[in-house]
Amino acid sequence: MGILSSNASITRYQVLGQISDPVMDTLIKLLSQHTIEEIDAESVDKSIGWTSFEDPFKPDFSQSSFVIGVYFLFSFRIDKKAIPTKVVAKQYHIESEKRLKESGKEALSRNEKKQIKEDVLHELSLRIPATPNVFDILWNYEKSTLWFFSTQKSANEEFESFFTKTFKLNLIRQFPYTAAMNVLTENQKDLLDRLPPSRIVE
Amino acid sequence: MLDISVAYNRYKFLGNEFLSWLWFIMEHEPDKLNAVTGGTVQFTIGNRMVLENAAHNASETVTIKGDDAGLEEGILALKKGAFVTDLNLIITEDEQQWQLTIKGESFNITGLKVPETGKIETREDIEGAVLEKIFLYEKIVGWLDAVYTFFLGIRLSSEWDDVVIPQIKKWISQ
Numbered sequence: 001m002g003i004l005s006s007n008a009s010i011t012r013y014q015v016l017g018q019i020s021d022p023v024m025d026t027l028i029k030l031l032s033q034h035t036i037e038e039i040d041a042e043s044v045d046k047s048i049g050w051t052s053f054e055d056p057f058k059p060d061f062s063q064s065s066f067v068i069g070v071y072f073l074f075s076f077r078i079d080k081k082a083i084p085t086k087v088v089a090k091q092y093h094i095e096s097e098k099r100l101k102e103s104g105k106e107a108l109s110r111n112e113k114k115q116i117k118e119d120v121l122h123e124l125s126l127r128i129p130a131t132p133n134v135f136d137i138l139w140n141y142e143k144s145t146l147w148f149f150s151t152q153k154s155a156n157e158e159f160e161s162f163f164t165k166t167f168k169l170n171l172i173r174q175f176p177y178t179a180a181m182n183v184l185t186e187n188q189k190d191l192l193d194r195l196p197p198s199r200i201v202e
Numbered sequence: 203m204l205d206i207s208v209a210y211n212r213y214k215f216l217g218n219e220f221l222s223w224l225w226f227i228m229e230h231e232p233d234k235l236n237a238v239t240g241g242t243v244q245f246t247i248g249n250r251m252v253l254e255n256a257a258h259n260a261s262e263t264v265t266i267k268g269d270d271a272g273l274e275e276g277i278l279a280l281k282k283g284a285f286v287t288d289l290n291l292i293i294t295e296d297e298q299q300w301q302l303t304i305k306g307e308s309f310n311i312t313g314l315k316v317p318e319t320g321k322i323e324t325r326e327d328i329e330g331a332v333l334e335k336i337f338l339y340e341k342i343v344g345w346l347d348a349v350y351t352f353f354l355g356i357r358l359s360s361e362w363d364d365v366v367i368p369q370i371k372k373w374i375s376q
Contacts, residue, residue, distance in 0.1 A: 003335055004322070008314040009338070052326060068332055138336065147339070151310040175308050176217035177209040183351045184358070191358045193204075197215035198362070200222075200370055201283045 002136035002149050003053075003073070011156055012174040013146040014182070015139070020169060023141070027072065031061040034166045036077045040129045043122045044081075047130065048162055051077045056134045072139040076159050079130035083121065091120045100196075135159065146171065210307070217306035218254070218285035220353050225251075225276075225286055226370050238352045239345045241295065248290030248301055251276055255284035263287075280374045293342060300342045318340065 002008070019026045036049030036059065051059040053066060053073045068073040096108060097117050108116070136149040137159075148159055160171050172178050180192060204212065227234055227244050249269045253276055264271075264279040268299040276286075277365050290313070292302045298317040306313070316338035322331050356362055 002340075003327075004330060006315060008316075008339075009310070009312040010314060010343075011308075012343070054325070057346035063364065068329055069336070070321070071336065073332060102359055126260070151308075153310055156323075172206065173210075173274075173308075174229050175210055175213075178206070178349060179309060179347070180216070180354055183347075184354060188354070192213075195216070195358070197285065198219055198367060200280060200285075200367065200374070 002075070002134065003138060005149075005164055008149055009151045010120070011148045011151050013148065013171040014174060015144045015146050015167075015171060016170045018144075019141075020150060024067075028061050030166050031066070031074060034162070035059045035061070039079055039081070039124070043125045045083075045125055045148075046081070047077075047079045048158055050166070051075045051134065053136060057132070065078075070127060070140060070142050072137075072141060076135045076137055076155075076162065078133045078135075078155065078158060080133075081125055081128050081130045083124050083128055085126065088117075088120060092117055119172070135198055180188065208279035214307040215249060215285070216357070217309060218287050218355065219306075221286035221304065221306045222280065223288045223353055223357075223366065223370075224289065224291075224349065226373060228340075230369070230373065234352075235349060238348050240348075243345055244294045245349075246292045246294075247273065247305070248292045250288065250303060251286060252288035253279040253284040254287045255272075255279060257283045277374050281371075294344065295341075300338070303343065304346070314339070314342070315328055 009189060019030075024193045034049050036051050037047050039045075039047045050061075051057075051074070052061065053075050056077060057074050061074070066072055080200065096113070099112065100106075133155070135155055138147045138149070140146070148156060148158075150156065156173075160173075161169055163169070174182075177192075181189065184192060224245070225247065228247065233243065236243060249271070250268065251266045251273070253266075254266045255264075261281075262279075262284070264275055264284065266276055282315075286307070288303055289306075293300045299314050300314070302314040303312045304310070316335065318336070319331055319334045320327070322328055336341065345354045356366060
């Protein structure tokens with residue numbers, strides 16, 4: 001679900017702070033440094049990073065293609081390998097039988113079983129491709145506002161920490177209290193601090 | 203400013219009160235919303251509403267779904283002390299229509315549909331399509347922000363207890 005989707009979901013943020021000058025050069029450098037790494041041929045089960053909006057499976061930030069009007073538009077990608085437990089169990093069983101036959105033993109030790117499981121997971125993670133999930137990001141740098149096109153809790157949490165790690169900037173999610181703090185006067189903020197919930201029925 | 207996670211939990215009620223008030227104002231004083239959004243914008247209830255009654259440490263949830271669903275169950279839930287926690291809204295301006303669901307506690311927006319935009323036929327069309335979408339998203343978000351700011355002004359004044367709460371009580375008792 002992204003910005004061009006016919007059915008979008010949005011979590012809104014305020015960005016605290018600015019990127020160091022020159023902004024464009026810094027941004028290109030940071031996005032490039034934290035671009036998602038492909039893990040299909042690796043024995044790794046997860047990868048997260050930035051990618052291009054226009055071509056999320058071939059990221060390239062070198063041409064400033066992520067600037068549209070006053071906005072920075074790029075995407076956050078989470079690649080995960082989901083190895084079904086039944087596949088692991090099957091391969092584990094096959095491998096255990098094979099090792100027993102080869103060694104002539106009647107049972108495997110705890111360490112041997114552990115090693116077989118690790119070998120099976122390693123082997124499977126090399127064969128199973130990662131499932132990519134792409135989430136668009138629209139950052140109005142002048143207004144310090146950012147929209148993340150997902151409301152999935154886990155995706156938002158991964159995004160928030162990766163954004164801060166990359167840009168060294170904090171994000172404040174916009175919910176009733178933080179949205180109120182953006183528009184209230186000092187006097188109203190004091191009133192809000194002491195505000196109890198309403199009761200419609202006695 | 204409070205710690206963010208503390209503030210999120212402490213002020214969940216504010217978003218739910220906002221959505222409950224929005225339903226009331228749509229029914230009774232829609233002109234006020236026009237004035238706030240500065241034009242011919244119309245807010246109507248869409249196809250989903252969730253109400254939750256968290257009174258007495260026991261949570262009761264009522265979900266109303268469907269394009270022609272009656273809202274009597276919702277009124278009944280309000281009478282028992284519930285507040286609206288999720289609201290699907292249809293917002294129109296002239297011939298254009300937006301639809302979305304807003305969650306009271308987080309202000310997360312889901313299922314956002316905006317008026318139709320130009321088709322993307324070539325790679326060169328993408329930038330124009332994105333700018334068109336952004337324009338339409340900014341509009342709806344701007345209206346929601348304006349209405350929320352208007353609500354806060356009332357909620358933090360004596361008008362809330364002296365006028366609005368009695369009006370809501372009268373509405374749900376009819």
